Amino acid sequence: MKLVMGLVFVGWLMIWIMVPTSTYKYNWLPKLRANTNSTYFGRQGTNMLIFTFPILFISVLACIYLHLVKGSSRIQSRRLAVWKRPVIVRWPLGMVSGIELSFCFMFLALLIWSYSMYLSVGFSSLHGAANKGEKLWQSKLDSAAVRLGLVGNLCCAFLFFPVTRLSSLLPLIGLTSESSIKYHVWLGHVVMILFTSHGICYAVYWATTNKIDEMLKWNNTGVSNVAGEIALVAGLVMWATTFPRIRRTMFELFFYTHQLYILFLFFYLLHVGIAYFFSILPGIYLFMVDRFLRFLQSRTTVRLISARLLPSETVELNFSKSPGFSYNPLSSVFINVPSISSLQWHPFTVSSNSNLEPDKLSIIIKKEGSWTQKLYQKLSSPGPHDRLDVSIEGPYGPTSMNFLRYDSLIMVSGGSGITPFISIIRELIHRSTTLDSPNPSVLLVCAFKTSADLTMIDLLLPASGNVSDLSRLKLRVEAFITREKAPADNAGKIIRTVWFKPIPSDVPIAPVLGPNSWFWLGAIVSSSFVVFLVLIGILTRYYIYPIDHNTNAIYSTSARSVLNLLFICFSIAAAASAAVLWNKRGSTMEAKQVQNIDAPTPTTTPSSWFYNAERELESVPLESLIKATNVHYGARPELKKMLLESDGRNVGVMVSGPSKMRHEVAAICSSGLADNLHFESISFSW
Template sequence: MRLLLGLCFLGVLMVWVLAPTNLWRNNWLLNIRTRTDSKYFGTQCANMLIYTFPILFIAALGCVYLHLGKKGGNYTESSSKSHRLASWKRPVIVKGPLGVVSAMELAFISMFIALLIWSFSTYLTVSFSKINKGISHSHDKKWERKLRSTGFYLGFLGNICCAFLFFPVARGPSILPLLGLTSEGSIKYHIWLGHMAMTFFTAHGLLFLVYWALTNNMAQILKWDNTGVSNVAGELALVFGITMWLMAFPRIRRRAFELFFYTHQLYIIFLFFYVLHVGIQFFCIILSGVYLFLIDRYLRFLQSRKRVRLVSARLLPCETVELNFSKSPGLFYNPTSIMFINIPILSSFQWHPFTVSSNCNMEPEKLSVIIKSGGNWSQKLYQTLSSPAPIDHLNVSIEGPYGPTADNFFRHEALVMVSGGSGITPFISIIRELIFRSTMSGCPIPRVHLICAFKNYVDVTILDLLLPITGTHSDISRIQLKLEVFVTREKVRATMDTQKLLRTIWFKPSPSDAPISMVLGPNDWLWLGIIISTSFAMFLILLGILTHYYIYPIDHNTNNVYSYLAKALLNMLFICISIVVTASAVTLWKKKQNDMAGKQIQNMDVATPTTSPSSWFYNADREIESLPHHSLTQNSKVHFGARPNLKRMLLECEGSNIGVLVSGPKEMRHEVATICSSGLVNNLHFEAISFNW
């Protein structure tokens, strides 16, 4: 299976390399078009066969591969494989517009840029040679024709970027897990591709404006050809694309995230006019990425329509909230997974990602996320829950959880976790997984050195969330944990009332609430593969019927008779219908199974604890004084008025295979990456956990 997937992937890459050459365009492509010219799929059949089908085949077969891998055990990398890849995963670029870039990422970036340069230069060479030979029948001067050709192929470069643009933002499909990537870690690839695509598209549009102005043909701006390229649609697509592009720059995105978020939804309109501009035949070149994204987006929509059961909330004096949800026992996720949350009482449209801190092995019926007050949304949440008269029920919708398919932390003999502020949250899930693994015989557990930096001593109370509310295996003494805490803005230990360290709020159940259950994805790879394959088959059947009985009798597979607009709209309609029908059918079937499994949890009446109001445990009698606050915060090594000397601490780590994980501010990630890539030691393996949306 792995060999077949690798060969298919290599074939797709070779198509992109060969596409600009005369050998491909004048021989192989013509032969494929001749052989696929039928009454059922028309002229777009060749591009669907070359560009769309192979990727969808990889995605569907990849679902089967991931299902078998999950059935056979966890996806932990072998030590030999990890050692071979260690040098490729080492950071080579730390500071700059690209952020922290590993050697492997730099290699792929270089190859992609080489592909763009190769494609552009080859296309122009072939085009200019025809112009110089006088093959073109245009009455324009040669330099004008060359200008037009340059503008056209700049647009084609943007199309190449768009062909890969949607894969990093599809959270559920199997393409990213097959490559060992996660959606949150691949967002930067989407950003890079987006910048390149819009640069090329903008240059494409400007050059055509210059060309029309020089040839006294500005009337082309208002051209909407019924059987050819629509300039108006292209201009509208460019306007919406530039709007998204400008709002996505870091300064605007970080200062006005809502503006960025809402304008980014214009991608729907952008794609609509893009298809009308280039035609459905050309759109098939990027259809595979868009198709998988549409499946993922619709499945997320179905999941977000449900209200989930919020059991309780723990409030810390550092303005941090831990939300505890009921979940289906069959829902599986790995440490460092994330979940998107929407709370209508705060905002009907805002969705925010948070790290899942719970462990599905220790807490099979509960899922927790930790939210530190920072922005307006999180501050409003804390104020709502901490008000003197808190609400007894909260409507919450979620998407996810999404995360890695592999527990790669266990390949190291020791782990050094460096966190800043709320960056501790992904490490909580890792530590809980280590605690669970420590109860299993024959499972090596790496040593853990946790380095935490907080601004104020009150923030240290977030460490009390290292252990779950429930769970029979929650003894942190089972693992070798060295904890060092740095309080940067205070020079002495502040006095805190231990009775007010934690406050637990229990919410009343609602009949409309349901336990969290994944619609599809890592928990149901086979069903996702069925949706991909059956929806595409349904699309081909609908397209074949339409073409055979309606379009072909009109145009006989010529491109200058039947309307481009009508053909594009019908294709988009069939794609949407196929995805909606198949995904809805599978989701309804899975919903019945989840409802049967979660019926007991959903109908459970949760009673408020009868002991201390600040009791941690659900249906337990332990008081706050008996909790590990003393062992985790007061007995840990706390440094006041100082920042961690990360270089000294990392270089002094003993062992041949040390995993260095960092989660926190950008400056901290860059500092740790610089140390790991300095070449002073070879036993440090860097991995950043960053959620920069």
């Protein structure tokens, strides 16, 4: 199956490589159009066949593949370890591995090849100033401007793959939407550079040829200039807010302006027409499927069981989960709390383990930004807390557990960056206590500002207390308190638990497409596209063709594009809704069983405990954790020394925390001073 998907993808790439050449323009394209220019699809049938169908076919086949291998502990090969080492750790690209850098150069070569071939073929067809009364340089500027747009279109074909969270393509090559978001950022910058240059070149061309009125034309057929200008303006507004300084300081402005992608795509469609839009449709189509499924999942309110408030101004939210639903460590969810903001969705790492805690899902939230501050104040305020409405999208995460391929693990965290490592350690606890399989030894290096943050280490053990023995878990924790030189008095700083009352409409967290989500995703993609083909075939054959006769010179291009878009949206909505409703029947029955099994939760806060003071010190797992933890006050971890002196032939190094810490660890691993260090990249920087 992988071989078939690989061959189809290579063939799809070859089409993109050949498109700018004269061979494609004068030999291949006429034959393709002659064989696909039917009365049911018109000229758009050509691009549907060679650009859209191959990627959707790969997506559906990938869904079948992931469905078949679901549940197996797949681990990626170690042979790529050298290629995955970071070779760049600084601005402007951030941490980039050898394999990522190689693909960057190959993609850049594809862009240069495409533009140079477009110019070569375009300039060869210019004979002086033609019959337009233009100078030769003006005609060349016109041709160059068109080709900038064509190369930008090539980038758009890849733009939406990295941001499709429920994607079968990303896990097929060992990626997640979290780890590949940087590819979307890179592509977005390139797209806007090319499209902005495209617009500027045309503005200069129209100004120098006294055709400035072209900027106000919306042609009935062909290219619409006004639509392109509106799309460019929407893109520029988005682009202006994506730079790190603006995005980090004014995240809400970035988030809301980024919703202009809808206007950008809509007017881009009207600008180029549906026939050409099909060349970039696959990524957008899969993103639309994912986006609608996320919309359906976010309409329900999940059952929030409790919230644990730590002295470090950190909150652990515990949700009810469908017992049959499993997820891997390093998964993440997006949550929305309408009482704080009905529009804001924020990503958080899942800290619980589906094996240790089959009926619960937990996330940890550190009070940092304005949204998290409001949440913490809401939960920590005195008085009863009957309920808190929360909606969730996800979880999304890796389909494999690559950290198991190492002999030992070194996890470096700063502050709340310890959160993703909690899920890994809980998985290792499960494997060491229930499975007879070798586990890597773990060194957890965590840096905190104050001793109150030490309560984060307490979260390594699940609150359910269903762990009986940690003797087989080879865990060592080195905690560094950077702003205190001695243990602080933690009197009065307790871990407080707030319990919530459920209501019948609350549901446990479950996959939106049920336990066989990959199978259903493939069914949605394939069936919705078939429905679209049937609808657009009927429309074209019995309405558009009698008017236009496939000349594309009579029937409005904009009207044709809008009708195609409406049919695409209808097909996706119908197929996805049917799949969700079908799976919701089983989820509803399971939710009722969960509510019947759950014991009544207390309405008042139970007794609390101090970190390492009053929490069941007779507990064997907690005693083991305390003995494995060394606390260093007034110091920072000497990362270079700790990493280079690490034992083991195959050491996986993971880091989560401030960018300076991530870059330092990546630089040490890529320095070549120790051959046994293998940097394992994780990313949650949305």
